Amino acid sequence: xxxxxxxxxxxxxxxPDFPEKAKAAAExxxxxxxxxxxxxxxxxxxxxxxxxxxxxxxxxxxxGAQFNSYSYQGSQPPAVYQPTxxxxxxxxxxSKTGMPEKWLIGLxxxxxxxGLVASLILLLVVPKEETKVRFxxxxxxxxxxxxxxxxxxxxxxxxxTDSNFGGFIFGLVATIMLFVWAVKAWKGKPVHIEVxxxxxxxxxxxxxxxxx
Numbered sequence: 553x554x555x556x557x558x559x560x561x562x563x564x565x566x567x568p569d570f571p572e573k574a575k576a577a578a579e580x581x582x583x584x585x586x587x588x589x590x591x592x593x594x595x596x597x598x599x600x601x602x603x604x605x606x607x608x609x610x611x612x613x614x615x616g617a618q619f620n621s622y623s624y625q626g627s628q629p630p631a632v633y634q635p636t637x638x639x640x641x642x643x644x645x646x647s648k649t650g651m652p653e654k655w656l657i658g659l660x661x662x663x664x665x666x667g668l669v670a671s672l673i674l675l676l677v678v679p680k681e682e683t684k685v686r687f688x689x690x691x692x693x694x695x696x697x698x699x700x701x702x703x704x705x706x707x708x709x710x711x712x713t714d715s716n717f718g719g720f721i722f723g724l725v726a727t728i729m730l731f732v733w734a735v736k737a738w739k740g741k742p743v744h745i746e747v748x749x750x751x752x753x754x755x756x757x758x759x760x761x762x763x764x
Contacts, residue, residue, distance in 0.1 A: 646685055648677050648761070656685045658738030660692020663730040668696035675759040688737055690756035694748040695733075699726045 644653045656678070660671035674689035703723060710716030737743045745752070 646682055647679055649674075653685060654738050654740065657688040658734045660689050661695065661730050661734035661737060661743070663727045665696070665700075667692050667730065667734070668700070671696065672759070675755065676762050679761055686756050687752070688743070690754075690759075691743070691745060691748060691752040693755050693759075694751040695730070695745060698748060698751075699730075702726075 645651065646653050646656055649656065656674060660667045660674065662670065671689045671693035674685060675693060678685050678689065680686065703719060703726070706719035706722055707716065710719050733743050733745075
């Protein structure tokens with residue numbers, strides 16, 4: 553008897569009984585629904601619930617008194633920052649005079665020839681390092697000289713014309729402007745008379761402190 557040798561594609565690498573097993577499993581599944589096991593060794597635990605006995609009133613709160621009761625250990629509590637106002641900075645004493653800076657920068661603009669004398673004294677006394685005071689002293693000195701020169705010319709013209717109305721108006725306006733500039737300088741606001749800038753710089757540079 554001669555047995556026929558199996559051909560190349562007649563061999564089945566799978567289980568020869570697989571079709572029958574699959575058919576039987578399908579028939580079993582159609583007869584009833586699949587249910588998962590009720591308990592597995594890897595089941596997740598239930599989320600713990602908050603006991604109803606715990607209420608919001610039992611939680612601890614911090615009020616201002618409790619917070620302040622905690623003290624600093626080993627060091628002093630930090631100081632509260634206090635902003636520095638202009639009034640405090642304006643009380644700086646100027647060397648060689650012992651007077652506050654804000655008074656010295658407003659004094660050269662004072663009318664009635666007081667500013668003229670004060671500005672000249674400041675230029676002769678205040679050191680070169682005090683640039684702010686010396687600038688206002690030079691500018692005040694130049695302003696006072698310009699006002700005095702114009703008032704003198706108007707006075708001469710008034711004597712010739714027998715009318716000093718122009719000199720009176722100029723003196724009134726000049727006095728008001730000097731008061732305005734003095735207050736602005738005293739408050740720390742900028743006062744810059746541009747028409748007298750060159751003369752101001754010349755006085756500030758040429759009239760220096762008296763050397764002893």
